[in-house]
Amino acid sequence: MTSIIFRQFLLLILGLFTLTLFTFGISQLFPDPLILSDAHAKTINDSLIENYFNYIAFLSQGEWGLSRISGRSVLDEFFIYFPATLELTTIAIIFALVLGLPLGIYAAENKNKWQDKLIVSTTLIGYSMPIFWWGMLLVLLFALTLGISPVASRIGFEYDILPVTGFMLIDTLLSDQPYALAAFQNALQHLVLPTIVLGTIPLAIFTRVTRSAMIDALSSDYIRTAKAKGLPYDRIIWSHALRNAMIPIVTVIGLQISVLITGTLITEKIFAWPGIGKWLLEAVYRRDLVTLHGGLLAIASLVIIVNIAVEVLVHLVNPKLRHKK
Amino acid sequence: MKFIQFQISQKLLFGLAAALVLSSCNSDEANKVKDDVLVYCSEGSPETFNPQLSTSGTTFDASSRPLYNRLVEFEPGSTFIKPALATQWKVSRSGTEYTFYLRQDVPFHYNNNYKPTRNFNADDVLFSFNRQRFNQHPFHSVTPLSYGYFVSMGLGELIKDIQKIDDYKIKFILNEPNSTFLATLAMDFASILSKEYADHLLKQNQPANIDIQPIGTGPFQLTRYQPDAYIRYKAHENFWGGQPRLKNLVFAITPDPSLRFARTFAKECDIMANPLPVHIEVAGKQTDLEILNEAGLNIAFLSLNTAKTPFNNQTVRIALNHAINKQAIIKKVYQDTASVAKNPIPPSMWSYDNDVADYDFDPERARKLLASAGYEDGFEMTISTMSAQRSYNPNAKKMAQLIQQDLKDVGIKVTIDTYEFGTFLSRTRAGEHHSALMGWISDNGDPDNFFTPLLSCAAANMGTNSSFWCDQKFSNLLRNARIKNDLRSRQSLYKQAQRQFKIASPWVPIAHATQHMIVNPRVQNFKIYPSGGVYFKDVFLSEKLARVKAND
Numbered sequence: 001m002t003s004i005i006f007r008q009f010l011l012l013i014l015g016l017f018t019l020t021l022f023t024f025g026i027s028q029l030f031p032d033p034l035i036l037s038d039a040h041a042k043t044i045n046d047s048l049i050e051n052y053f054n055y056i057a058f059l060s061q062g063e064w065g066l067s068r069i070s071g072r073s074v075l076d077e078f079f080i081y082f083p084a085t086l087e088l089t090t091i092a093i094i095f096a097l098v099l100g101l102p103l104g105i106y107a108a109e110n111k112n113k114w115q116d117k118l119i120v121s122t123t124l125i126g127y128s129m130p131i132f133w134w135g136m137l138l139v140l141l142f143a144l145t146l147g148i149s150p151v152a153s154r155i156g157f158e159y160d161i162l163p164v165t166g167f168m169l170i171d172t173l174l175s176d177q178p179y180a181l182a183a184f185q186n187a188l189q190h191l192v193l194p195t196i197v198l199g200t201i202p203l204a205i206f207t208r209v210t211r212s213a214m215i216d217a218l219s220s221d222y223i224r225t226a227k228a229k230g231l232p233y234d235r236i237i238w239s240h241a242l243r244n245a246m247i248p249i250v251t252v253i254g255l256q257i258s259v260l261i262t263g264t265l266i267t268e269k270i271f272a273w274p275g276i277g278k279w280l281l282e283a284v285y286r287r288d289l290v291t292l293h294g295g296l297l298a299i300a301s302l303v304i305i306v307n308i309a310v311e312v313l314v315h316l317v318n319p320k321l322r323h324k325k
Numbered sequence: 326m327k328f329i330q331f332q333i334s335q336k337l338l339f340g341l342a343a344a345l346v347l348s349s350c351n352s353d354e355a356n357k358v359k360d361d362v363l364v365y366c367s368e369g370s371p372e373t374f375n376p377q378l379s380t381s382g383t384t385f386d387a388s389s390r391p392l393y394n395r396l397v398e399f400e401p402g403s404t405f406i407k408p409a410l411a412t413q414w415k416v417s418r419s420g421t422e423y424t425f426y427l428r429q430d431v432p433f434h435y436n437n438n439y440k441p442t443r444n445f446n447a448d449d450v451l452f453s454f455n456r457q458r459f460n461q462h463p464f465h466s467v468t469p470l471s472y473g474y475f476v477s478m479g480l481g482e483l484i485k486d487i488q489k490i491d492d493y494k495i496k497f498i499l500n501e502p503n504s505t506f507l508a509t510l511a512m513d514f515a516s517i518l519s520k521e522y523a524d525h526l527l528k529q530n531q532p533a534n535i536d537i538q539p540i541g542t543g544p545f546q547l548t549r550y551q552p553d554a555y556i557r558y559k560a561h562e563n564f565w566g567g568q569p570r571l572k573n574l575v576f577a578i579t580p581d582p583s584l585r586f587a588r589t590f591a592k593e594c595d596i597m598a599n600p601l602p603v604h605i606e607v608a609g610k611q612t613d614l615e616i617l618n619e620a621g622l623n624i625a626f627l628s629l630n631t632a633k634t635p636f637n638n639q640t641v642r643i644a645l646n647h648a649i650n651k652q653a654i655i656k657k658v659y660q661d662t663a664s665v666a667k668n669p670i671p672p673s674m675w676s677y678d679n680d681v682a683d684y685d686f687d688p689e690r691a692r693k694l695l696a697s698a699g700y701e702d703g704f705e706m707t708i709s710t711m712s713a714q715r716s717y718n719p720n721a722k723k724m725a726q727l728i729q730q731d732l733k734d735v736g737i738k739v740t741i742d743t744y745e746f747g748t749f750l751s752r753t754r755a756g757e758h759h760s761a762l763m764g765w766i767s768d769n770g771d772p773d774n775f776f777t778p779l780l781s782c783a784a785a786n787m788g789t790n791s792s793f794w795c796d797q798k799f800s801n802l803l804r805n806a807r808i809k810n811d812l813r814s815r816q817s818l819y820k821q822a823q824r825q826f827k828i829a830s831p832w833v834p835i836a837h838a839t840q841h842m843i844v845n846p847r848v849q850n851f852k853i854y855p856s857g858g859v860y861f862k863d864v865f866l867s868e869k870l871a872r873v874k875a876n877d
Contacts, residue, residue, distance in 0.1 A: 069747065070552060071469075143591055151587045153554070156355075157575040157594075158362040160549065160557055182355045272584055274554045282553055285712055285745035 004315050008308050015304040020059065023297050024052050030289050037063040059297070065290040067283075074294035078276065082298075083166025084154060085275030088267070089260050092195050093253070096202035101249075104210025105237065111215055119207060126204035131263055135197040135270040142193060150190050152272040159183040198267045202256045209252045213245035220244075247318050254310025258303045362573040363848065363866060365859065366585045366594035369713045369746050370552050370578050373470055375536035376513040377457055380473040380778070380789055381750065382716075382766050385513040386859050387576060391558055392434075393516035393541035396425055396450065397507060399769060401852070401860050406511055410445060410542065420502030420810070421485075425450075427493040431565040433519045434546035436538060441521055445542055447489040452520035454487055464523060467532040471754070474514035477784035478777055504810045508769045517542065544569040544862040553578055570865035580713050580746075589614070589843050595866075596851065597843040598859070599716050602660030608843045621840040622671050622767035622855045623717040624775070625663075627708070627728065627833040628753075628791040629760045635704055636760065636792075642830040644694035646684035648735045649728055649833055658724045659838060666834035668823045670775045673855065674767070675812075676819035681827050691735045703736025707759040713746040716857055717764035717838045724835070725762055754788030763791050763832075766857040772819045776803050780826065794831035 027034040028048075035041045036058045043054040064075040107119040142149040154168045155161060161171050161183060169191075172184040217223065218241055226236050268277035276295060283291040315321045369383045376389035389395075398409040408414075411425035431445035456464045457475040475481065483506075486498045499506065509515065522540040526532050539547055544566065545558035556576040560569045577594055579585040586604040589597035590611070600608070600616075608614040629636040629645065636642060651665045664672065667683035695701065708728065710721040718724060722743055729739040744752060753761050768774050777784060782800045784790035799822065806818035842853050851864045 139587065144587060147591060151591045151593055152584055153577075156359075157364040157555060157577050158355075158358045158573075160573070162549075163551075179355070179358045182358065186355065272554075272579065272581075274551065278553065282745065285743075286748045287744070 004321075005312060008312050011311075012304065012308045015308070016301060019297065019300050019304065020056055021052075023293060023300075024055050026296075027055075027289075027293055034065065034290065034293060036065045039063075064294045064297070067291045068288045069283075069286050069291075074291050075298075077279065077291065078294060078298050080166065081274060081276045081279040084168070084273060085264055085268070085277065087167045087169065088191070088194055088198060088273060088275065089264060091191055092199035092260065093202065093256070095195050095199040096206050097253075100203045100206030101210050101242075104207045105214055105242065107207065107211040108214030108218060109237075116211075120211070123204035123207045126200050127208070129200065131197055131200065132266050132270060134200060135193070135267060138193050138197060139270070149193050150186075152270075154190055154273060155183060155187045156190075159186060194267050194271045194273060197270065198260065198263050201259060201263060205252060205256065205259075206249065209249055210245065213248045214241055217241040217245045247314060250310060250314050250317055254307050254314075257306045257310075261299055261303060360866060362575055363571050363596075363861065363864065364575045364577050364594045365861075366579050366588055366597045367556075367576045368582075368585070368598050368715070369580050371556075372747050372750070373468060373536045374539040374547065374550075375468065375518070376516045377453070377472055377475065377518075378468055378470040378536065379514075380477075381746075382857050383713075383746070385768075387556055388539065389513035389516045390543070390858060390860055391545040391574065392539050392543045392547060393518070394431075394543055395511050395513075395515050395517065396427075397511045399508075399511050399856075401854055401858075406507055409511075410450075410517055414507075421499040423497040423499070423506065424490070425495050425497070427495065428565060429493055431542050432563045433522065433542055434540045434561055436540065436546070438534075438538065439522055439525055439540060441519065441540070443521060445517070445519075446492040447495045448492075448520045449517050450495050451487055451489055452523060453515075453517045454484070456518075457481075457514075458484065458487075463527060464532055464535065468536045471787065472514070473754075473787060473789050474512065474778065477781070477787040477789045478509060479781075479783045480509070501808060502810070503807055504815070505769075505771055505773050505807055508771055508774075512768045512774075545571075545574055553580075566862065569862050571861060574861055582714050582719075586843070589845070592845060595845040595848050596859075599714050599719065600841050600843050601714075601719050602662055604843065605662075605841055613846060615844045615846055617842045617844055617851075617853050619840050619853045619855055620671075620673055621716060621838055621857060622674060622770060623764060623838055623840075623857065624666050624669060624671060624834060625715075625717040625724075625762070625764040625836045625838065626666065626669075627760055627835060628758075628763045629831060629833070630756065630758055630791070630793055631831055632756060632793040633759055635698070635700060638698050639829060640694050640698040641700065642833075643684060644691040644698070644735070645732070645737075646830055646833050647687045647694065648691035648737070649731050649835075650686045651835055652686065653731075654724055654727050655836055657727060658718070658720050659836060662841070663836040663838040666837050667827070669779060669826055669832070669834060670772050670819075670823070671767075671837040674770070674772055674775075676772050676816040678820040678823040681823055684830075688731075688734050695735060695737075700736075703738065705738045705740070706732075707740045707742055709742045709744060709749060709752065709758040709761040711746050711749040711762075712743050713749075715764055716840045717766060717836070718762065719838070721762045753791045756788065756793055758791070761791055768856060770856055772815075773803065773807055776819070776822055777807070780831070792831035794829065796825075796829060799825055799829075 033044055040054065040058045040063060044051055062075055064073065066072065067074055067077055103119055107116045110116045139151060143151045150156065159179060160177065161175050164171050164174050168187045169184065172180055172187050175183060223236060223241055226240050264275065265277035265281065267273065268275045269281060280292065280295045283295065367383065367386065371384040371387040372379050372381060373384060374388045374392065376385055376393065394409050396409060396411040397406050399405065400407050410428055410431060412428050413426045415424045427447060433441040433445065435441060456462050457472045458481055459465060483499055483503060484497060485500045488496045490496055518535065519540045523535055526534050542565065544561055544564045546561045548559050549557040555578060558574040560572055562568050577588065579588060582601050585597050586600060588594040605616055608616055629642050631637050655661060655663050655665055668678060668681055670677055695703065708725045710725045714720065725741045729741060732739050752758055765775060765779055778789045780790055780794065781803055782795035782797060785793045785795040802818055802822055806815050809815045840853055840857065844851060847866050849865050849867050
């Protein structure tokens with residue numbers, strides 16, 4: 001077990017190393033040298049290799065440079081915008097899981113019946129839908145025509161919420177305003193459409209993966225044995241079949257992180273969601289290369305870290321791998 | 326058993342649906358909160374909260390208008406000057422000495438970090454002007470932005486001295502008489518900041534905060550700002566001009582016009598800045614939205630950087646004037662809500678010269694002129710535009726594309742570069758552009774406010790003169806017009822200036838736009854003014870209407 005964690009840790013280091021090599025290479029194309037701090041500026045010289053190691057040294061000390069527009073530290077800015085993105089992404093994953101698992105199980109149970117075909121074809125549509133179009137359609141229908149959902153942003157402008165944690169759902173509850181509860185409700189309402197838009201593709205994928213993993217599991221010998229032993233149906237599904245089906249599902253969840261991050265860029269643009277997606281798009285408009293560099297580095301590291309964490313998790317869940325020497 | 330499984334997912338679905346329905350009901354609490362807040366959907370983030378450091382209307386809307394006061398101010402919507410922080414003033418017979426008597430009961434804002442111990446006095450006036458006048462002033466360079474107006478209007482040379490006579494009396498001594506001086510002091514950049522706050526920040530070693538966490542005397546104080554998201558203000562309850570009727574004011578920063586309209590349509594915003602023509606059409610069919618119109622004192626123009634080839638050549642500039650089809654732009658970009666521009670000032674401005682003949686749209690002529698200037702094969706040029714939409718230009722990118730087509734016909738190859746508003750301004754100020762789609766909105770209704778900041782030599786050094794065209798004779802003419810006190814001779818000088826401008830043609834003037842705003846009817850007492858700008862001091866919300874709307 002420890003050897004697996006150690007191996008994954010090495011993989012993480014290697015991944016981050018390759019990433020910095022890439023970002024460093026890109027920064028060589030900037031019109032001005034990328035300067036992370038005053039001390040860093042002094043170390044820049046003609047030797048590329050020396051520059052690269054200094055670059056890594058300053059990055060690892062948390063010196064990610066100052067935004068050319070706001071003058072604030074890029075790393076600080078990242079942590080200002082990141083909670084909004086994390087909140088949305090987490091809720092979207094929960095949404096996709098909570099709906100996707102039961103739907104996949106239900107489809108597997110009814111394999112090749114009309115319910116199954118309906119679910120499979122709907123998920124195909126969900127999977128292939130361009131999300132900016134889907135987002136605009138939902139806004140048009142629920143916000144503008146029916147008026148039952150807000151149009152955009154994290155909370156109604158009438159609520160003045162002090163950003164403490166950066167997570168709107170928590171901050172509204174921490175707020176000492178008399179309208180804290182109404183604000184919480186309002187923040188929930190604002191989450192509904194972005195969650196659906198961002199969660200649609202993962203939902204479709206989770207449903208399909210759960211379905212095929214469950215079909216595999218349900219047709220295996222141990223399920224037949226369990227049925228023969230007369231175990232209750234519930235227990236067969238939830239503790240025998242699903243547990244074994246979880247392995248491909250967890251792997252797919254890990255792979256979804258990069259899909260979600262791409263989706264976030266678009267979803268945040270549609271809903272004026274003040275997260276890293278919107279932050280990076282603004283940086284592109286402002287030609288703020290330092291911010292772009294930092295954002296790229298932060299998001300890519302995040303994807304690498306999450307993927308490796310999932311890999312470790314898969315090893316923990318899968319007894320075959322867990323006990324492998 | 327299978328049935329049970331189905332029920333589980335069904336329950337989940339019902340649960341989610343219930344949560345949706347539950348969360349979409351409007352509670353009384355939510356209504357009450359809405360009654361206290363006016364939401365203004367603005368078009369962009371301010372560059373700073375210090376109006377001294379900006380020339381942009383977006384920044385003034387967010388800073389000088391809600392947060393600060395001037396010694397004297399314009400009656401909103403007119404060029405009539407009324408007392409503000411100064412209750413009265415005297416001008417010496419020579420026209421070079423202005424003595425101001427200051428109001429004595431003016432409290433400043435406060436925030437978590439600072440509580441004022443004294444009211445406004447002459448020290449604050451001295452501080453506010455000296456910061457702009459002297460390079461070595463401790464606050465002169467705390468923010469890396471320039472004093473656009475102060476420098477381009479030549480105030481550094483005009484003001485000889487400012488003397489504090491006592492706490493409530495201050496004297497400005499000028500090097501020469503100036504007929505626009507009082508109007509100049511009423512402009513946004515002449516806002517008065519707190520000296521006590523500045524000292525306090527200096528002690529804390531955070532002088533730059535003076536422009537980030539502003540303390541002023543105005544009707545509203547800043548409570549929270551998140552760039553590209555919102556600005557929150559609350560009423561300044563001790564405001565010297567009487568407590569404002571709004572309790573809270575929020576600027577919802579929404580650069581995307583479709584989203585801005587969607588927010589207004591859904592009543593999340595009470596007022597929408599700069600709607601597109603298509604929004605006005607849709608809102609017109611909606612009985613519960615009001616549309617306000619006003620012919621604007623503004624101009625949109627293509628500024629040609631005369632410091633770069635080939636725009637240093639006058640014939641080329643005139644050729645461009647012939648090559649661009651302005652009528653088509655008015656139709657396609659403004660949907661006929663604007664008029665064609667030929668002079669640098671709008672037709673409703675006094676001294677406008679209607680006798681100036683415009684260059685006709687004549688591509689053949691343009692080609693001939695280009696050939697005579699040695700460019701028979703054309704040349705390549707870049708047009709810089711901004712992604713943000715302005716009241717004088719609803720869609721700069723589209724305008725640039727139309728111009729691109731027109732110029733292609735005369736053999737000029739155009740590349741379009743689009744920038745975010747702040748980047749666009751700093752690039753054009755630094756002269757990095759080849760040509761740029763610019764615009765200007767009057768601050769004070771005086772023609773000088775167009776000519777001097779946009780076309781004088783002083784402004785070329787400063788960068789507000791984006792064509793960098795500097796003709797000393799023309800600048801002298803503007804200076805003469807400024808010194809003169811009688812309207813008739815000023816008028817004839819400005820007419821002369823318009824003719825000279827037309828001959829030199831540093832720009833292609835394009836359009837004068839009509840300003841629009843879409844307003845929720847619960848908003849009372851809100852007006853738009855020819856000179857642009859939004860003022861919320863006397864605006865209020867009618868609660869009953871708000872309640873009816875929310876329960877719809």
